Amino acid sequence: MSTDTPDASASDGPSRSELQAQLDDLQEELNDLQSEVDDGGPKKMVIVATKGTLDMAYPPLILASTAAAFGWDVTVFHTFWALDVLHEEQSKDLKLSAVGNPSMPMPNAIAAMPFMDSMATKMMKRKLDEEGTATVEELIDMGLDQGVEFQACQMTIDLLDYDEDAFYDGVTVGVGAATALQDMADADIQLLV
């Protein structure tokens, strides 16, 4: 006789009622997990912004304010040169680099000339204005209004000698890599820009 034939009268192995109890437990656990997924609240997005040039200031800010319009919880952690984007004065004076930018219609040798960065910056600012694109300042204000959390990395504030009072009102300081990682672990979407 085969040994794997089901045998209700077998004394070893779980009884029917024990199996039923196990099944009920599993069902309950599944329901809990399901409701956790359903009631997880809004999606969460964390962007780590590292760049401080005029062109690279835009992607994190545009994604942040759009995600906030989706009703998501948004945190943008600014580190290194991206601190300029949160700096009230510097953010109005971000520059575009003509050198090392393959999209620039000029060779690097010419792009490296002293006036080229300011010319490229002026051109891009004019283009942004013509296209009705918001300024960096407007995007920061829009983000803050929508509840976006803009964080300034404390380590780089100290390293680059920034004055904490010079950031926009509402910017969070006193946070570091561990805070960013913790936020990212809880987030649905994590981006490094």
Place this chain on the structure above:
Amino acid sequence: MSTEYTVTETLDVKGAGCPIPVVKTKQAIDDLAAEEVLEVVATDSGSMSDIPGWAETTAGVELLDQEETSEDGEDVYKHYVRKTEQ
């Protein structure tokens, strides 16, 4: 698409580029009551894809209709969004 609706408010975002049409639409919808309909008037051609993307991902709103017209030789994109829940 169904055209059985009455516009409650109109939002003019002509001349504004991404992400302003979506952000302002969200803000305007927040100020409406359930079942009211917002008309969004934009010149950003990207809004034809962005507003549906936003409406699909956002709870409590429904995109009813989109229209592409021309005003004074300029392309104008109209979007009709209903707030479905408060």
